[in-house]
Amino acid sequence: MVRLRGTFTLLPPLLVSVCLLLWTETTLGSAHKSTYIVHMERNSSHTDISIKAAWYRDLLRIATLEADQLLEPDEDDLHHVYHHTFDGFSALLTPQQVAYLQSSPQVIQLQRDTLHKEIHTTHSPEFMGLADGHLWPESNYGEDVIIGVVDTGVWPERPSFGDQQLGPIPSRWKGICESGTNFSASEHCNRKLIGARSFYKGYEAEYGVIDEAGGEYKSPRDSEGHGTHTASTAAGTWSHMASVGPGLGLGTARGMAPKARLAIYKAFWNARNSDADTLAAVDQAVADGVDVLSLSLGSPYDQARPDIGRPQLWKDMLAIAAYGAMKKGVFLSLTAGNEGLKDRPNQTTGTVNNVAPWMTTVGASTTDRIFPADVVLGNGTVIQGKSGLNSKLLENMTSLISGCDAAKNSSVNYLKACLCYPDTLSPALVRGKIVMCTIQVDKGAAVLEAGGVGIIDASWFTQGDGIEIQSDYVLPTVRVGATARRIITEYINSTNSPTAQLRDPRQTQYNRAPAPAVATFSSRGPSYAYSWNVIKPDIIAPGVNIIAAGIKEKQYAMNSGTSMACPHVSGLAALLKAAHPTWSPAAIRSALMTTATTKDSNNATITLLESGQSGTPFDFGSGFVRPERATDPGLVYDLSTGDYLNYLCMLRYPPQIIRAFDADAPACPATPIRVEDFNYPSFLVTIPVSEASTHADRTLTNVGSARATYVASVTDVANITIDVHPPILSFNGLNEKKSFTLTVSVTNSLEDGIHYSSLTWSDGVHTVQSPIVIRRGSE
Numbered sequence: 064m065v066r067l068r069g070t071f072t073l074l075p076p077l078l079v080s081v082c083l084l085l086w087t088e089t090t091l092g093s094a095h096k097s098t099y100i101v102h103m104e105r106n107s108s109h110t111d112i113s114i115k116a117a118w119y120r121d122l123l124r125i126a127t128l129e130a131d132q133l134l135e136p137d138e139d140d141l142h143h144v145y146h147h148t149f150d151g152f153s154a155l156l157t158p159q160q161v162a163y164l165q166s167s168p169q170v171i172q173l174q175r176d177t178l179h180k181e182i183h184t185t186h187s188p189e190f191m192g193l194a195d196g197h198l199w200p201e202s203n204y205g206e207d208v209i210i211g212v213v214d215t216g217v218w219p220e221r222p223s224f225g226d227q228q229l230g231p232i233p234s235r236w237k238g239i240c241e242s243g244t245n246f247s248a249s250e251h252c253n254r255k256l257i258g259a260r261s262f263y264k265g266y267e268a269e270y271g272v273i274d275e276a277g278g279e280y281k282s283p284r285d286s287e288g289h290g291t292h293t294a295s296t297a298a299g300t301w302s303h304m305a306s307v308g309p310g311l312g313l314g315t316a317r318g319m320a321p322k323a324r325l326a327i328y329k330a331f332w333n334a335r336n337s338d339a340d341t342l343a344a345v346d347q348a349v350a351d352g353v354d355v356l357s358l359s360l361g362s363p364y365d366q367a368r369p370d371i372g373r374p375q376l377w378k379d380m381l382a383i384a385a386y387g388a389m390k391k392g393v394f395l396s397l398t399a400g401n402e403g404l405k406d407r408p409n410q411t412t413g414t415v416n417n418v419a420p421w422m423t424t425v426g427a428s429t430t431d432r433i434f435p436a437d438v439v440l441g442n443g444t445v446i447q448g449k450s451g452l453n454s455k456l457l458e459n460m461t462s463l464i465s466g467c468d469a470a471k472n473s474s475v476n477y478l479k480a481c482l483c484y485p486d487t488l489s490p491a492l493v494r495g496k497i498v499m500c501t502i503q504v505d506k507g508a509a510v511l512e513a514g515g516v517g518i519i520d521a522s523w524f525t526q527g528d529g530i531e532i533q534s535d536y537v538l539p540t541v542r543v544g545a546t547a548r549r550i551i552t553e554y555i556n557s558t559n560s561p562t563a564q565l566r567d568p569r570q571t572q573y574n575r576a577p578a579p580a581v582a583t584f585s586s587r588g589p590s591y592a593y594s595w596n597v598i599k600p601d602i603i604a605p606g607v608n609i610i611a612a613g614i615k616e617k618q619y620a621m622n623s624g625t626s627m628a629c630p631h632v633s634g635l636a637a638l639l640k641a642a643h644p645t646w647s648p649a650a651i652r653s654a655l656m657t658t659a660t661t662k663d664s665n666n667a668t669i670t671l672l673e674s675g676q677s678g679t680p681f682d683f684g685s686g687f688v689r690p691e692r693a694t695d696p697g698l699v700y701d702l703s704t705g706d707y708l709n710y711l712c713m714l715r716y717p718p719q720i721i722r723a724f725d726a727d728a729p730a731c732p733a734t735p736i737r738v739e740d741f742n743y744p745s746f747l748v749t750i751p752v753s754e755a756s757t758h759a760d761r762t763l764t765n766v767g768s769a770r771a772t773y774v775a776s777v778t779d780v781a782n783i784t785i786d787v788h789p790p791i792l793s794f795n796g797l798n799e800k801k802s803f804t805l806t807v808s809v810t811n812s813l814e815d816g817i818h819y820s821s822l823t824w825s826d827g828v829h830t831v832q833s834p835i836v837i838r839r840g841s842e
Contacts, residue, residue, distance in 0.1 A: 069840060076759055096156060097159070098176035101119075102723060113460075120141055122164075123156075127159075133395065141153055143265070145346045149346075170489060172377075176380065177337070178335050187319075190430040191604070192691045199638070202334075204641075206229070206230075206322035208323045211356045213357070214293075214294070214357075215286070216282075217256065217284070217285050224299070225300050228322065229322060231254065236351065237350065255298075260344070261282055262330045263281065266335065287614075288620055298318040298319070298356075299316060300322070323637040330417065341358075345388060353398065355395075358629070360398065361416035386419070395422050399417065399599070399628075404584065413776065421649075428669070429579050432575070433446055434608065436456065437565075439566060445762060450541045456517070460564050466483040474532070483723040489513065495515075497565065498515045499555070551563075557635050584623070602686065603686070606628030632655065646699075649703075657744050657831045658693045679817075698764065700764075710738070740761040746759055746836065748837055749837050756808040758804050759804070762800050763831070765797055765799045770794065771793075773794075773818045775787040807837055817836060
């Protein structure tokens, strides 16, 4: 609420009117407010969050006075106080307040709050090799590890969130369950679902009060289904006879860590999130005591400017908050993004999200499970597609039309008609027909509205078994790949009366080869965000056609995305944390990366769905996760807070920028540190044309057998020589550290560009593998 300050002298009515008009145009006009995230220097005298909040409110009042405004800041203008991962706050600010705060030496930076739309399983455990005889029992299924999920909330009644077989809530837990619309803390929280909160002030500042009449819940309850799906994937308890329909994916659903505890932080509303709310959720999760944070979210990719599509690291507030969480021992799993081939047939590189080295960045892969259904054309051609529907399809031959040919009038954008966008299709042309839509955008609602009876959902790019499907289309639907789309289009154009039949889904098929493959939508490296120095994504995990808990009338739902891959790794990290409680987040990530595989079920390099070509570390990172091997990796590339601070020094950041990440940061070493020597489990080196070699130093920590000898080997690459010194490392005890140097030399015959190799350390029992990317030709 706006309040006026000062006193007024009684004036003649006309003069009052003039004064009010001038005041309205100047004061109110300048008082337009926007939400900003204000990153503050640490004040050592303000150790309590309530004291910080009072200080920030005083700062806003001073900013108002210094800006010479007549408006006093409203108490509600201060949205969130950040205390546990970094120091700062979010608030509604006028341009004058922003200008004043920018000049304050106590302010590191201000960032305009941004609203995003990016919210980036019965068979997954078996496909990854999880078995009841090893990692699960060794970790007691992740019991008492606490996973925080920042997402769209939770549907607490699902069996995945039952607390059977669980003991008391860990005494170290400091969080709470909040009650709200259709969510009762006493009724819906239990020994599995131990925390539930919601964060919405940033969202409401941009969009107004949350529209509960439109189906949203102002509480931790999930109205989208995304958060329920990801939470149950990470840590859902055993749920038998799970399926999206009779015979489709039937099995026992359980998360990666079935006995882990879940804390839900709802920061998405109507599929949108505010940076201010997300940061508040992360900050609160760390305060509550989570061990693992799962964030299936990211910022949109700028197609036109890949070089500036991501912020500089020090301007990425999520990266700064993640650093604060890592410093307190929290493992963070985040999505690589869903911008792989999305609307960009000729560009996949440089689209990866969430690339800070203290984040574990997860890409998406297929599994070996498919849900086959057929399209039969009027000329007798049978095309195998996929369907996640549990209802009857269309067994009779039915008239067929392409959405491209069904625009309601000449003003409709051709591409939107092909995509079957809402309000683009002509009922006169569509009524009673099957419509072929290219990448159907609204689960069939536009086709249904126009009177269509079925959909062929055709991909622009994806082929074969990697087609992602959903279980919530409003009409009978079969998804087909890019080749099938061309065949169907040719058939439609060859006859005046095209027809088709959608056959009912056949029984779920398993052991389809080759698998895994990199999902078409999965974002790829390299990272253009701030430097070529770390390979991202780190790893891939199942993210195509994943079955997990649903909301409302849907017990289970089938979804695809890196959002589905991320919680797999979150749950696996919880298992490793339970099995190895002293491991750091970096050690857990190293174990997952160095035991991953780059081979598919045909023992060939993992391929790309869109092309069938072999992938590279910029597509799949270190490879497809193998949890049973990760529990006993032999060696790990560990990293401390000091190593990460040295990494920031390697980026040549000035002291004030480094203190933005860590107020306790010491001065950078007098001798410059080489970014190639950052102790990451993968190698990315650059050799300019003016040089013939470079090197990278690493240190390994023994976490396997107390006494072991490891021998190095590398993959040969033409015109490149890779030497490891020493080539043999002998360990005489657990946690002993040994260092080595990897030297890469090239000949003049080596072409400019990117080249790939790998390094493997083996003691005959353990295999510790790291990708090597060599960039030649850039100064």
